[in-house]
Structures are given as structure tokens and as C-alpha cells.
Amino acid sequence: xxxxxxxxxxxxxxxxxxxxxxxxxxxxxxxxxxxxxxxxxxxxxxxxxxxxxxxxxxxxxxxxxxxxxxxxxxxxxxxxxxxxxxxxxxxxxxxxxxxxxxxxxxxxxxxxxxxxxxxxxxxxxxxxxxxxxxxxxxxxxxxxxxxxxxxxxxxxxxxxxxxxxxxxxxxxxxxxxxxxxxxxxxxxxxxxxxxxxxxxxxxxxxxxxxxxxxxxxxxxxxxxxxxxxxxxxxxxxxxxxxxxxxxxxxxxxxxxxxxxxxxxxxxxxxxxxxxxxxxxxxxxxxxxxxxxxxxxxxxxxxxxxxxx
Amino acid sequence: xxxxxxxxxxxxxxxxxxxxxxxxxxxxxxxxxxxxxxxxxxxxxxxxxxxxxxxxxxxxxxxxxxxxxxxxxxxxxxxxxxxxxxxxxxxxxxxxxxxxxxxxxxxxxxxxxxxxxxxxxxxxxxxxxxxxxxxxxxxxxxxxxxxxxxxxxxxxxxxxxxxxxxxxxxxxxxxxxxxxxxxxxxxxxxxxxxxxxxxxxxxxxxxxxxxxxxxxxxxxxxxxxxxxxxxxxxxxxxxxxxxxxxxxxxxxxxxxxxxxxxxxxxxxxxxxxxxxxxxxxxxxxxxxxxxxxxxxxxxxxxxxxxxxxxxxxxxxxxxxxxxxxxxxxxxxxxxxxxxxxxxxxxxxxxxxxxxxxxxxxxxxxxxxxxxxxxxxxxxxxxxxxxxxxxxxxxxxxxxxxxxxxxxxxxxxxxxxxxxxxxxxxxxxxxxxxxxxxxxxxxxxxxx
Numbered sequence: 001x002x003x004x005x006x007x008x009x010x011x012x013x014x015x016x017x018x019x020x021x022x023x024x025x026x027x028x029x030x031x032x033x034x035x036x037x038x039x040x041x042x043x044x045x046x047x048x049x050x051x052x053x054x055x056x057x058x059x060x061x062x063x064x065x066x067x068x069x070x071x072x073x074x075x076x077x078x079x080x081x082x083x084x085x086x087x088x089x090x091x092x093x094x095x096x097x098x099x100x101x102x103x104x105x106x107x108x109x110x111x112x113x114x115x116x117x118x119x120x121x122x123x124x125x126x127x128x129x130x131x132x133x134x135x136x137x138x139x140x141x142x143x144x145x146x147x148x149x150x151x152x153x154x155x156x157x158x159x160x161x162x163x164x165x166x167x168x169x170x171x172x173x174x175x176x177x178x179x180x181x182x183x184x185x186x187x188x189x190x191x192x193x194x195x196x197x198x199x200x201x202x203x204x205x206x207x208x209x210x211x212x213x214x215x216x217x218x219x220x221x222x223x224x225x226x227x228x229x230x231x232x233x234x235x236x237x238x239x240x241x242x243x244x245x246x247x248x249x250x251x252x253x254x255x256x257x258x259x260x261x262x263x264x265x266x267x268x269x270x271x272x273x274x275x276x277x278x279x280x281x282x283x284x285x286x287x288x289x290x291x292x293x294x295x296x297x298x299x300x301x302x303x304x305x306x307x308x
Numbered sequence: 309x310x311x312x313x314x315x316x317x318x319x320x321x322x323x324x325x326x327x328x329x330x331x332x333x334x335x336x337x338x339x340x341x342x343x344x345x346x347x348x349x350x351x352x353x354x355x356x357x358x359x360x361x362x363x364x365x366x367x368x369x370x371x372x373x374x375x376x377x378x379x380x381x382x383x384x385x386x387x388x389x390x391x392x393x394x395x396x397x398x399x400x401x402x403x404x405x406x407x408x409x410x411x412x413x414x415x416x417x418x419x420x421x422x423x424x425x426x427x428x429x430x431x432x433x434x435x436x437x438x439x440x441x442x443x444x445x446x447x448x449x450x451x452x453x454x455x456x457x458x459x460x461x462x463x464x465x466x467x468x469x470x471x472x473x474x475x476x477x478x479x480x481x482x483x484x485x486x487x488x489x490x491x492x493x494x495x496x497x498x499x500x501x502x503x504x505x506x507x508x509x510x511x512x513x514x515x516x517x518x519x520x521x522x523x524x525x526x527x528x529x530x531x532x533x534x535x536x537x538x539x540x541x542x543x544x545x546x547x548x549x550x551x552x553x554x555x556x557x558x559x560x561x562x563x564x565x566x567x568x569x570x571x572x573x574x575x576x577x578x579x580x581x582x583x584x585x586x587x588x589x590x591x592x593x594x595x596x597x598x599x600x601x602x603x604x605x606x607x608x609x610x611x612x613x614x615x616x617x618x619x620x621x622x623x624x625x626x627x628x629x630x631x632x633x634x635x636x637x638x639x640x641x642x643x644x645x646x647x648x649x650x651x652x653x654x655x656x657x658x659x660x661x662x663x664x665x666x667x668x669x670x671x672x673x674x675x676x677x678x679x680x681x682x683x684x685x686x687x688x689x690x691x692x693x694x695x696x697x698x699x700x701x702x703x704x705x706x707x708x709x710x711x712x713x714x715x716x717x718x719x720x721x722x723x724x725x726x727x728x729x730x731x732x733x734x735x736x737x738x739x740x741x742x743x744x745x746x747x748x749x750x751x752x753x754x755x
Contacts (some may be wrong), residue, residue: 057396059418060526060708060751076373145557146564146573162557166727251562253502259716272389273716274746277396 053282057275070282079260080283084290086170087262091238094174099230101182106189108213121190125183132180136247139176140164164252173244181237185230192226193219228245228302232295238250239291240264349632351373354391355406356383357455357619359653363646367639374632384408388712392703395420396623401422404636407452408619409443410711415622416451417525417709422623423449427634428691432642439615439701440658447525452620453641453660456650459582459697460510460603460614463587466686467597468496468575477601481544484604489554496575500555500565503726505718506579506616507560508541513614513705514603515540526748528709529755532740533733540606546732549725555728557583577602580616581694585654586685588674595684600693602700613700618658656694664694689719710750714743 028035056066074080105124114120127135142149145162154161163172196218204214242264249257259273260266263283272278311521353364353376364376379402381390388411393419394401401604407415415421429450433441439455464477472491478484488498501507512519521529532538548554555574560566567593577583579612587598603613621640623633640646641658651657651668654675662668669692673681721742722735747754 056749058749058751087581141563144564147565147567164557166729251559251564253557253559253723254726255503255719255721255729256727258720259725260720269716272392274713275392275710276749 026160049281049284052278053285055278057278059275063278066278070279071286073279073285074282079258080263080266083260083263084287085268087239087241090170091235094177095231095234095238097174097183098183099227099234100180101178102185102230103189103227105182105186106223107219108192109186109190110193110219111211121187124186127180127182128184130180132243133181133247136176136244139172139179139244140248140251143172160192164248166254166256169248169252169256173241173248176244177238177241181234185234188226188230189223192222194224224302224306228299228306231298231302235295235298236291239287239294242268255301317456329334347750348373348375349629350377351629351632351636352377352379352402353404353406353636354379354381354387355621356380356387357655359650359655360406360640362653363640363649366635366643366645366649370639370643371635373638374395376636381458384411385712385716392416395624398473398616401624403629403633404621404623406455406619407622408617409454409615410509410707410715412451412620412622413446413522413707413709414711416446416449417522420625421451422625422627422630422633423451423454424623424634424637425450427630427707428638429453435642436658437660437663437698437701438703439698440618440620442703442705443615443618444620447522450540452622453637454618455618455641455659456582456618456655457698458582458615458617458656459694460514460578460616461581461583461694461697462576462578462581462601462603464498464576464599464601465496465569465572465594465597466599467594468494468572472496477599478604479602480608481604481606485544485547485553485590488548489551492553496573497555497568498553499576499578500558500560500568500574501726502556502559503723504560505715505722508718508722509707510580510614510616511541511545511578511717512538513702514612515606516612516702517541518705520680520706522706522709524753527755528710530743530747532736542732542736546725549732570594572597580618581656582617582654582698584674584684584690588676588682592676592682593684594731596686598685599688600685600690602697610702613697614644614705615701618656638736656698663698669695708743709752710746713746714739718741726735 053070054065054067055063056069058061108114109117109121130138144152145164147153150161151162153159162168168206200218201214204218209217241262245257245261246265246268249261259269264287265284267280267287270283271277319432323421339439348378355378360378364378368374368376380602381387386407388407391401391405391444407421411746412421425448432453436454437457437459439459440457444450444452462477468491469477469487472487472488472494474490478487484498491498512532512535515537517535519532519535519538521531523529532536545554549556555568558568558574565574569577569587570593572594577587588595591598602611621637623630623637627633647657647659651662657663657668670689671691672683672685672687672689674684676682718739721739722732724730725735727734744754
């Protein structure tokens with residue numbers, strides 16, 4: 001019907017014109033296998049979590065609809081905000097240190113002045129291939145103040161350093177995470193450095209630029225693009241901090257690592273130890289929103305910078 | 309490329325569809341009760357204890373129609389997590405599960421466990437020790453049968469005690485305190501504690517405390533701050549922490565802890581009677597040095613003791629094979645051949661008959677992983693001491709109906725006392741207020 005109306009008397013009109021108002025489903029034919037999986041493994045679970053977060057399930061009285069009560073409780077939950085502040089502090093300190101280290105390593109690799117480059121590249125990347133649980137355990141043994149490597153260090157230097165105490169725990173975890181992810185980020189940086197054409201260096205050299213100027217004027221600007229990616233990955237990663245503290249928890253005394261040490265640990269413990277998965281769902285959603293806002297803000301900023 | 313991608317996506321979608329179909333069909337297959345004796349039944353059992361395997365073999369010989377599918381889904385809290393998930397999902401829960409005494413009320417109150425009182429279990433009162441029997445009784449029901457027990461005892465390294473000039477194990481807590489000072493002088497600690505909730509519970513129990521009480525299914529009273537027993541222990545322990553007489557830095561069950569006991573820097577342990585096998589594997593070099601004694605008392609001449617750990621076998625109320633499940637639980641817990649098998653494997657018995665058995669009592673060696681007999685306690689008849697400890701367990705102590713969670717957050721609150729951030733009394737007070745808050749959230753009336 002549409003055909004006759006639009007085409008009217010123009011019998012020889014271009015065929016593309018005929019379909020102008022018709023939705024083109026051809027793309028969706030290719031899309032649907034992905035879309036189905038995406039909806040079921042991504043959209044549906046999120047919606048289910050949102051749905052769950054409106055209920056409360058109690059040992060006495062069963063499950064009841066609670067409206068926004070879980071969210072209200074969350075905003076007044078000092079433990080949640082403590083854990084959020086902790087990962088925020090962690091992010092602000094650990095991420096810059098790690099990324100600076102990664103950038104330095106990438107520049108060092110790219111300078112082509114190192115011997116055994118391949119070995120260097122592989123060995124800095126290796127920690128990333130070690131499962132986080134294993135590396136947390138390993139570092140736990142190293143940190144041992146009585147029999148670990150820290151103990152040997154103390155013996156040697158005559159100090160009484162105890163890394164597994166509440167005051168130094170976050171630094172100790174930061175060290176583990178830095179060790180794990182520096183190589184990974186280094187590789188991203190290094191990849192973007194290798195895309196710089198050699199002719200650019202040659203031109204710079206002819207213009208009389210020194211090594212340091214090449215780094216500053218050519219290499220550093222090139223790193224900016226990958227910096228945005230690594231920053232966002234790192235922020236998301238640190239806000240989701242879980243493996244390292246939860247493995248170390250059983251190795252440290254007292255309240256050094258609490259059940260609400262990070263938001264993720266808090267949600268996990270509420271859900272699996274306290275039977276409060278509804279409240280944990282509310283927390284997960286709020287955390288996702290917070291992380292998204294922060295990541296988005298960072299991305300906007302870095303995009304604006306790149307435009308400049 | 310395009311085709312490859314599409315194929316991958318299709319395979320993914322197909323996998324999803326089939327796995328969803330598998331989920332859907334699960335519940336309908338076990339609709340009928342198949343536990344009559346001539347039909348074949350398969351029971352799903354969750355347990356982590358290593359001695360179960362041999363006992364299950366004996367069971368299957370006696371009941372050829374019942375096949376046991378034993379699964380180790382994780383040790384204690386890991387298993388409870390899996391159990392909680394299966395229960396709330398409404399499918400996938402086992403027929404029978406190993407549940408520790410402290411966790412039993414939590415499942416009983418939620419109606420997750422079958423009351424087996426009218427299946428014959430109510431006649432077993434005198435078969436088990438008072439401590440374990442009271443642990444499986446809850447609100448006039450019986451929700452499991454005792455598998456092992458953990459009466460508290462004082463394990464100590466005699467070599468270190470000798471070095472410090474201490475002749476015998478402390479009989480009172482005052483002596484314990486004085487001994488601790490002497491042991492500090494030879495650079496060891498009399499024991500370690502960095503905030504263990506199960507230990508705290510046991511010690512309050514021994515001090516005669518009853519801080520937790522559940523009435524009916526919805527009233528709970530939590531009174532740690534005024535309970536006389538809790539106060540006694542809290543004061544004692546605070547003194548030990550303040551004067552650096554216990555090792556608060558070494559966390560239990562870590563590599564450092566085992567090494568500490570191996571080299572004598574941790575010279576004692578206040579723990580359950582199931583410890584010998586763990587001592588042997590964790591501190592093998594100290595073989596021959598360790599001894600066992602009764603727990604010190606608050607005043608001379610007393611014999612109060614408590615339990616630490618120990619577990620029961622319970623039947624899930626969701627089972628459709630209750631009769632077969634009871635046969636299994638009954639055999640595992642009550643049958644002589646099962647008990648003997650498990651005791652041989654290192655479990656500490658919960659029945660009075662074994663505790664009076666002369667072979668059991670006269671044992672002086674422990675079997676190590678290679679099957680060799682090790683004279684770990686220097687020729688001491690350690691089971692004699694432990695059997696006496698089991699006899700001395702007082703009854704009347706109640707666990708919280710949410711003990712798993714309570715223990716989980718003990719470190720958050722009271723744990724701060726072990727890192728010097730607060731006192732144990734204050735830590736316990738904040739533990740109490742968190743527990744009350746949780747109880748209210750869970751719909752209990754808190755008194």
C-alpha cells in the first residue's frame with residue numbers, strides 16, 4: 001500500500017525512494033544473536049537486581065516489599081560510606097603511582113636502549129597473568145612479620161616493620177595491585193608509542209631535538225589517548241577492589257580488614273554471610289551508578305583535553 | 309569474519325537456551341517418595357570432613373539400595389553459603405548436610421531442617437555427651453545427630469613450659485596469667501588470639517555465661533555487656549592483651565601460626581579436642597613436646613568446660629527422601645562401625661560409649677599422613693584428658709539464631725581490641741549493638 005501512495009505517478013522513480021519510510025530490519029537480522037545474549041546476560045540481571053533491591057527478606061516474616069527502604073538505609077549506612085571513602089582514597093593515591101610507573105617503563109622500553117628487551121617486556125607483564133588470588137596469597141606470605149620476607153628485612157635492618165597492621169594495610173594492598181597491573185598498563189602505553197612513525201623522530205633529530213625533547217614533544221602527547229583508557233580501567237578496577245583484601249582477611253589480625261573494607265566486600269558479606277542479598281543488590285546498583293559517574297566525568301575531561 | 313562472528317553468537321545463544329532448559333527441568337524429576345526399602349535411592353550429601361568417606365562405604369555395604377552422592381562444596385562457611393543459595397533458589401539443596409553445632413539453630417529456626425525427634429532420635433539422649441546432645445536440641449525439636457565434638461582443652465608445649473620453669477599446667481586462670489608472664493620471659497607467648505569469635509563464645513560459655521537466648525522462633529535476647537560470664541572472660545583477656553601476654557598479631561590457621569607452634573614461640577592453645585591431628589600436621593617438629601590439660605578454672609576446684617566446634621548431620625526439610633536420609637544420618641552418627649571408622653580417622657567422638665572405651669582412652673600416639681604412629685604427646689594418654697573434658701561440658705549455653713553472621717562481624721567490632729584500637733569490653737559492646745541492629749532487621753523481637 002505504501003508503495004503506491006509514495007510512488008504515485010512516478011513509475012521510474014529510484015527504488016531507494018520506495019523504502020524511505022520503512023524501517024530497515026536487515027541490520028537486526030545480523031544483530032539478534034548478539035542482542036538476545038546481551039539482553040539475557042546483561043540487561044535482565046541488572047533489572048532483576050533492581051527488582052530485588054525493593055524487597056527485604058527476613059528470618060522472621062519472610063520476604064516483604066520494602067519500597068525504597070534499602071536505599072534509605074544505604075544512605076545512612078556509615079559502614080558503606082567508610083568503605084567508599086577507602087576505595088576513593090585508594091584510587092587517588094594508587095592509580096597515579098601505578099600509571100606513572102607504567103608510563104616510565106613504556107618509555108624506557110621504547111627508548112630501545114635496554115638490553116634484553118623481550119625478557120623485560122615479558123617479566124613486567126607476568127604479574128598480570130598470575131591470578132589475583134594467588135598473588136594476594138603470595139604477598140601475604142611475603143608480608144609476614146614473623147617468618148615472611150618482611151621479617152628477614154626487619155632482621156637485616158634492625159627495624160620492626162609490620163605491614164599487616166591496620167595503619168599500613170591499604171598501602172600493602174596498593175603495592176600488590178600496583179605489582180599486578182603495572183605491566184598491563186605499560187603494555188597499553190607501549191603499544192601506542194610503537195604507532196609513532198620513525199620518520200617523526202628522524203625529522204625531530206634533524207631539527208636538533210634532544211632525546212628529552214623527543215619524549216616531551218612527541219611521545220608524551222601520544223600517550224595521552226591511552227592514558228584516558230588506562231585511567232578509566234584503573235578507576236573501575238579500584239572501586240571494585242575485592243580479591244586482594246578478601247584473601248588477606250584471613251591472614252591478618254583483628255579488625256585490620258573488616259567485612260566492609262571495600263564496597264564490593266561489604267556487598268558480598270551482606271549477601272552471603274548476612275542473608276541480606278536485597279540490601280546488597282541496592283548497594284551494587286548505587287555503586288555501579290557512582291562508578292559510572294566518575295568514569296564518565298574522567299572520560300569527558302580527557303576528551304576535552306584531547307580536543308585542545 | 310562476519311560468518312564466524314554470527315556463528316559464535318549463535319552458539320552462545322544456543323548454549324544459553326539449553327542451560328535454561330536444564331534449569332527448568334530440575335525440580336520435576338524427584339516428585340515421588342522413593343525411600344521404601346526395595347527401591348533404589350540416591351541421597352545427596354554435603355560434607356567436608358575427610359572421615360566421612362570411609363564411613364559412607366560401610367553404610368552402602370549395609371544398605372545396598374541407598375547410594376550416597378557425597379559432595380564437598382566447601383568447608384564450614386563456604387558450605388553454608390552454598391546451602392543458603394540453594395535454599396533460597398528453591399532447588400539444588402542436598403538431602404543431608406554436615407552442619408556445625410553453632411550454625412544449627414540458624415537453619416532450624418528458618419525451617420530448613422527436618423525435626424527428627426519422632427523418627428527415633430529422641431531415644432538417643434543418653435547415647436551422646438550432654439554438650440553435643442543439647443547442641444542438636446532446639447526449641448523442643450531435634451534437628452541433627454552429633455557426629456563429633458570439641459570439648460575445650462589446654463594444649464601446651466611442655467618443653468617451653470619447662471624452660472620457663474613452670475612445673476605443671478595452670479589449674480586456674482590466675483595461674484595461667486602468672487605462667488604467661490614467665491613464658492614471655494623466654495620469648496614465647498602462652499597462646500595467641502587475634503579476634504576469633506568462636507573462641508570468644510567458648511570462653512564465655514566456660515565462664516558460665518549465657519549471653520544469648522532465643523525464645524520461640526522470634527524473640528532473641530543479646531546481653532553481652534551485663535552477662536557475668538562474658539564479663540569475667542573479657543576482663544581476663546583484656547589484662548592478657550594489655551600486658552602483651554598473648555600473641556595478638558598471629559592469626560589462627562595461617563602459615564605463621566603453624567610455624568609459631570612448630571618452633572615454640574606460641575606455647576599453648578585453648579581449643580577443641582579435635583586439635584591433635586591438626587597439631588601433628590601443622591607443627592610436626594614439636595612432636596613429643598606437647599601435652600594436654602583441662603582448661604584453667606576461675607576458682608580452684610571447679611570443673612567447668614565448654615565446646616568449640618564439632619558438627620552434626622542434619623536432614624534438609626526440602627528432601628523427598630526423608631526415610632532414607634534418616635537411615636543414613638542414624639547410621640553415620642549412631643552405628644558402632646561408623647563411629648569407630650571416623651574415630652580412627654581422627655575425629656573426636658560425641659558418644660559416651662567411645663569416650664569410655666579402654667582402647668580409645670589408652671591411646672598415646674597419633675597417626676600421621678604417612679601412616680606412621682607418632683608419639684606426639686610424649687607418652688601421655690591424651691584421650692583420657694579429652695574424655696574428661698567432654699564430661700565436664702556444662703549445658704545451658706545457647707548460640708544465636710544467626711550465629712554465622714554474628715561470628716563474621718566479630719572481627720569488625722571486637723577485633724579492634726586486638727590491634728590496640730579499643731578495649732575488648734568496648735569492642736564487645738559495639739558487637740552487641742550491631743547484633744541487636746541485625747536482629748531487628750531480621751524481624752526478631754530483641755530483648
